[in-house]
Amino acid sequence: MEENRKDSAIVLGAGLAGLSAGYHGGFPVYEAANYSGGASYSYAVDGFVFDIGIHILQSKDDYFLSLLKNLNVDLVSRQRSGWIYSYGCLSRYPFQVNTSHLPWLVRARCVAGFIAAGKGNSPANYEQWMIQQFGPGFASTFLIPYAEKFWGCSPSEMTFEWVGNRVPRPRLTEVIKGMLADQETKLGTHAYFQYPSDKGVGFAAIARALEKKIEPVHYRMKATGIDPQTKTVIFNDGEKRVGYRRLISTIPLPELIRLLPQHPAEVKTAVERLRHNSIAVVNLGINRAVLTDKHWVHFPEKDISFFRISFPGNFTDGLNPPETSSIQAEVSYDAAQPPEREELLQKVISDLVKTGIIDGKDEILVKDVFYQKYGYVVYDHHRRDSVKTLHDYLNSLDIYPCGRYGAWEYLWSDEAMQSGRRTAESLGKRC
Ligand SMILES: Cc1cc2nc3c(=O)[nH]c(=O)nc-3n(C[C@H](O)[C@H](O)[C@H](O)COP(=O)(O)OP(=O)(O)OC[C@H]3O[C@@H](n4cnc5c(N)ncnc54)[C@H](O)[C@@H]3O)c2cc1C
Known part of the structure; x- marks a missing residue:
């Protein structure tokens, strides 16, 4: 099937950057999954709602906060209860x-x-x-x-x-x-943070509100090829082709480059040099009313599998069934070697018992694992030059990457949205 959008830009990806680009530019958005939100998605398992790793809002950006207001995303404010587990005890964040x-x-x-x-x-x-x-x-x-x-x-x-x-x-x-003595301080960007208050929705409330404001997002549309000569994106291995005038892409840079038929040697080298970590998110529903009032705990020590745990039920109401609690543990891994699900669950649970977070007798109602292949972009010494080479090349083909994995930057959700907005607005003038 052929669709002609030659008078417009089109957007790949309905994460917050893509939705924001669609919203601010009035462009159609094509998304591989059957939902929006990308890394800012949330989902429920037997009444327990989990985000893709801990997600809190620490934005002070007036534009972003007023946009959320206009989108009717209500937020609750929380005073951080962040901790560090070290030498067998819990100390308040920040450690220093x-x-x-x-x-x-x-x-x-x-x-x-x-x-x-x-x-x-x-x-x-x-x-x-x-x-x-x-x-x-x-x-x-x-x-x-x-x-x-x-x-x-x-x-x-x-x-x-x-x-x-x-x-x-x-x-x-x-x-x-x-x-x-222990001190509760206001140090750091998240001494106070916000979180969407919609009952039973989670951080995905932002994406859901944004998706309602744009022309329907085209779901189950995975870009599988790009022909930069004819300016056409091929979806689902040829099921559909969409012609565009300019292409805004929020999909991870290495995936985007792979969609192009060929590229110069320096582009190949640059993309091979891009590094990122991956995050396995282990979600547990616990049959105990109040496990803790903490928000999160960092674990620097190597003998514990996770680097961070959080307690989603303490961010807002309705993220777990009454009289239960939830825990989310994040484990960093190498994308080439994802940890095996059962082994990972066992290790995480035994480390939670070892560190006294849960009791060996606690009943675990839900066990879930989410593998986030693209976690955090690694700022190694090649990153800046590689990204410039890739962006220059893509821009020369009228392709404009943005968002956390398109810009290949450490962007929070508000920054990803601003990245989509800036790209759409800059093209809007030229479209
Ligand atoms: C573990 C973790 C914790 C985080 N914690 C926080 C936090 O506490 N606070 C905060 O503000 N931010 C946090 N972030 C960052 C925040 O999630 C991101 O900045 C934001 O969600 C990025 O949005 P994006 O649209 O740029 O990218 P993404 O959300 O990755 O969106 C890209 C979209 O492209 C789609 N796609 C991919 N390939 C294709 C294809 N071939 N065709 C079509 N579509 C495709 C994907 O399905 C996805 O929907 C965290 C991120 C992670 C990973």
Whole structure:
């Protein structure tokens, strides 16, 4: 079947970036799945609602927040209850101002290192940056092991251009105070955060609201080829062909390049150099009324399988059945070697018991695993040049990648939406 959109741009992908591009540009959106939301999707299993890994809103962007208001996405505000599990105990986030539960020697090393930190040459990589900013004590106790576990590579292979205010640097007085007593601080971007309040919907409330405002999204339309000469996208192995004037793509860059019939050697090299981690999201429904009032816990230590757990039922009401609780554990893996489902479930459950999060006797009502192949883009030393090569090449073909995996950036949901909006608006003027 042939469809002609030669007078318009079309959008690939109905995640938040694609929906936003469709909404702001008035362009049709084509999505491989039978639902919208992409990485910001949520789904229910026997009455327990889970997002694709922890999703909270920490946006201060006026445009984004007023857009949500206009879309009637109601939000609840929460004061963070974030924690770190280390040396067999729980300390409040951020670790740098909450060392009072740690052995004295570790505390002393962390604080002494912090006092001497902040000096020296400009760091050459993310590992050096952590040592320079926080000192060797904090770096080796928490930051480096967590980074290795989370990113699946050594932080010495990464740049720190993406850090921004994601790793907060406290004042020395706060660090010293934190040696002696637990402190609830406002450090970091998510001291207060928001979450959609729609009962039983989850983070997907944003995508659902946006999808209602655009011409129907074309679901079950997987792009399987692009002919840049005739400006045609081939869907579902030839079932449908859509001609376009300009193509906005939010699908992951490596997948997008694969859709093109051929490309120059430098493009091939650039795409081979792109790196990302993958996240296995393990979702559990527990037959216990109030497991905890915490929102999330980080786990830097290597003998625990997950780097983070969260408690979806504490974000808003209605995300699990009455008198139950839910836990979501996130495990980073290499896309080439996804962990086997049953083994992963067993390991996660035994680590939850080992760390005292659940009791061995707790009844587990729901066990679910979601594999998010494209998790976080790894900012290694090739990323910037590779992305530029790929974007320049794609733009020369009138293809405009955006969103978290099109821009190939560490974008939060609001930033992904802004990326879709900017791309649509810039093309809108030229279309
Ligand atoms: C584990 C995890 C935790 C996160 N936590 C937070 C958080 O706490 N707060 C926050 O704000 N953000 C968070 N994010 C980021 C947020 O999820 C993303 O920024 C946002 O959802 C990205 O939207 P996108 O549209 O750019 O990409 P995606 O959501 O990936 O959308 C791309 C779409 O393209 C579709 N597609 C792929 N291939 C094809 C094809 N061949 N043809 C047609 N369609 C195709 C996909 O199905 C998908 O719907 C998190 C992300 C992850 C992975």
